[in-house]
Amino acid sequence: MSNIRLIYRKEMSAYFDSAVAYITFIIFLLITGWFFTSSFFLVGQSDLRILFNTVPVVFLFFIPAITMGLLARENHAGTMEFLTTLPVQEADIVLGKFFASVVLISIGLSFTLVHFITLLFVGTNPDPGALLAGYAGLVLVGAVYASIGLLGSAVSNNQITSFLISFVIIFILFLLDKILLFVPSFMAGILQFLSIEYHFSNIRRGVIDSRNLIYFFSMIFFFLTLSIRVLEIRKWR
Amino acid sequence: MIKVEHLTKNYGNLTAVDDISFEVRDGEILGFLGPNGAGKSTTLRIMTSYLTPTAGNIYINDMNVLDDSLNIRKVIGYLPENNPLYPEMTVYDFLRFTAAVRGIEGNAFTIRLKEVSELCGLKGVIQKKISELSKGYRQRTGLAQAIFHNPEILILDEPTTGLDPNQIVEIRNLIKQLGKEKTVVISSHILQEIQATADRMIIINQGKIAADGTIDEIMGSFMGLTRLHLEVENADDVSPLSKLHPDLKIVETLSNGPVRKIVLEYPNKLDLRKDVFKCAVARKWEILEMTRHRTSLEDMFRILTVKEGGEA
Numbered sequence: 001m002s003n004i005r006l007i008y009r010k011e012m013s014a015y016f017d018s019a020v021a022y023i024t025f026i027i028f029l030l031i032t033g034w035f036f037t038s039s040f041f042l043v044g045q046s047d048l049r050i051l052f053n054t055v056p057v058v059f060l061f062f063i064p065a066i067t068m069g070l071l072a073r074e075n076h077a078g079t080m081e082f083l084t085t086l087p088v089q090e091a092d093i094v095l096g097k098f099f100a101s102v103v104l105i106s107i108g109l110s111f112t113l114v115h116f117i118t119l120l121f122v123g124t125n126p127d128p129g130a131l132l133a134g135y136a137g138l139v140l141v142g143a144v145y146a147s148i149g150l151l152g153s154a155v156s157n158n159q160i161t162s163f164l165i166s167f168v169i170i171f172i173l174f175l176l177d178k179i180l181l182f183v184p185s186f187m188a189g190i191l192q193f194l195s196i197e198y199h200f201s202n203i204r205r206g207v208i209d210s211r212n213l214i215y216f217f218s219m220i221f222f223f224l225t226l227s228i229r230v231l232e233i234r235k236w237r
Numbered sequence: 238m239i240k241v242e243h244l245t246k247n248y249g250n251l252t253a254v255d256d257i258s259f260e261v262r263d264g265e266i267l268g269f270l271g272p273n274g275a276g277k278s279t280t281l282r283i284m285t286s287y288l289t290p291t292a293g294n295i296y297i298n299d300m301n302v303l304d305d306s307l308n309i310r311k312v313i314g315y316l317p318e319n320n321p322l323y324p325e326m327t328v329y330d331f332l333r334f335t336a337a338v339r340g341i342e343g344n345a346f347t348i349r350l351k352e353v354s355e356l357c358g359l360k361g362v363i364q365k366k367i368s369e370l371s372k373g374y375r376q377r378t379g380l381a382q383a384i385f386h387n388p389e390i391l392i393l394d395e396p397t398t399g400l401d402p403n404q405i406v407e408i409r410n411l412i413k414q415l416g417k418e419k420t421v422v423i424s425s426h427i428l429q430e431i432q433a434t435a436d437r438m439i440i441i442n443q444g445k446i447a448a449d450g451t452i453d454e455i456m457g458s459f460m461g462l463t464r465l466h467l468e469v470e471n472a473d474d475v476s477p478l479s480k481l482h483p484d485l486k487i488v489e490t491l492s493n494g495p496v497r498k499i500v501l502e503y504p505n506k507l508d509l510r511k512d513v514f515k516c517a518v519a520r521k522w523e524i525l526e527m528t529r530h531r532t533s534l535e536d537m538f539r540i541l542t543v544k545e546g547g548e549a
Contacts, residue, residue, distance in 0.1 A: 088338055235287065
């Protein structure tokens with residue numbers, strides 16, 4: 001079996017053997033559920049806009065919490081020495097853990113499909129294509145956040161530090177779209193292009209454009225590569 | 238075969254390992270002895286690719302740790318210092334994970350699991366969580382992980398720390414048994430440990446090799462001193478003793494009535510007991526007691542490792 005899969009499996013059982021996964025799911029569903037239902041009937045529209053607006057904000061806190069321990073705990077407990085002296089590449093470790101966190105996020109997200117199904121029944125003329133595209137977009141947003149979370153986890157032995165580092169990076173990317181009014185126009189274009197919200201909003205509308213996909217995948221690639229480099233550099237200290 | 242060539246490792250300004258070279262032959266058990274912070278773990282960590290050298294290189298079966306790290310890790314079994322394990326895993330899951338990374342799965346795993354758990358005495362705890370295990374069982378789990386893929390080379394960093402005397406004996410026997418067919422490098426700051434397990438030892442201090450050889454060789458080359466304790470009656474003038482050999486020194490004389498206690502000191506390579514006896518007989522002294530104290534291995538270890546550092 002490939003090493004990535006073995007690391008992935010190890011992390012998945014670590015998530016599900018402890019209470020982490022279950023607690024994460026419950027809190028995630030409570031928060032998104034409350035935001036969704038509390039205004040759903042007031043707005044009276046057949047879309048999941050509220051959900052799609054809320055989830056990235058919830059992710060901002062949740063994903064750093066899910067990923068903070070992935071590498072920091074191994075660094076702290078010394079198990080990194082065990083893991084990196086096995087015939088495993090640093091890339092296998094980072095990718096295995098990355099996939100585990102993305103799958104955990106996707107499982108959490110899949111529970112919110114209840115809202116989607118509710119909408120199919122009670123809504124008028126919903127557009128399932130756009131809604132599913134929105135979900136795909138959320139998974140991509142989650143994957144970008146998770147890759148940032150891994151970087152935060154790689155640079156520290158301390159989970160709280162890891163959380164804060166990832167949180168700050170994600171928060172900056174999250175804010176970019178909202179500060180466009182305050183920056184000079186020549187920068188606005190660049191900042192907008194870097195903002196997650198900008199690319200997600202396109203996908204959410206049901207328009208899956210290769211430009212947006214390239215953005216998401218290059219962000220993930222960039223942060224994962226950086227995390228792998230951080231692990232490699234540790235050997236040279 | 239392990240060949241360490243001019244290995245140096247700096248941590249910032251601190252030189253942990255300072256230009257050391259040595260070889261470990263196939264099938265040898267090498268003891269790596271030194272006080273805490275001497276550079277033992279650093280050297281082993283470079284061997285296992287956890288760290289990279291600042292200068293120099295290590296060759297394992299003619300592959301070097303910089304270019305062939307992954308292949309080297311395949312032939313090595315490593316028990317890191319402090320034996321880091323995943324507390325939330327069961328022994329079974331932990332070994333299954335390690336084995337799978339080493340490419341041992343399915344039936345091969347089941348067969349090997351049985352062998353290893355028997356060898357390491359893990360049978361009763363296979364399904365337990367590692368966090369529930371005693372220190373001794375954790376150490377065995379660490380050892381089981383290291384030998385699971387039947388590696389050619391076994392590297393054990395302080396394998397008996399924190400174990401009780403019975404467990405220490407068990408682990409040492411296990412290491413000796415494994416050493417019959419494998420190349421083993423075992424590090425320790427405890428001399429008896431090395432003495433009990435290793436064929437050859439390297440004493441390392443402040444990042445440098447202080448001695449390298451079998452225990453007898455090291456003792457032989459080491460210019461230790463013998464102390465001869467005498468209890469003699471009717472010896473009024475002890476000065477004839479000092480004329481027996483130019484290297485002999487009278488360290489202490491103590492009179493208690495007619496009995497005199499005398500302590501003589503001379504290099505290990507001499508044996509002056511007969512001369513002392515003849516000298517006493519010639520002067521009609523009555524020897525009540527004569528005891529020889531050779532510099533022990535501990536003394537030697539202390540002298541070798543304190544000499545340069547100035548602190549133990």
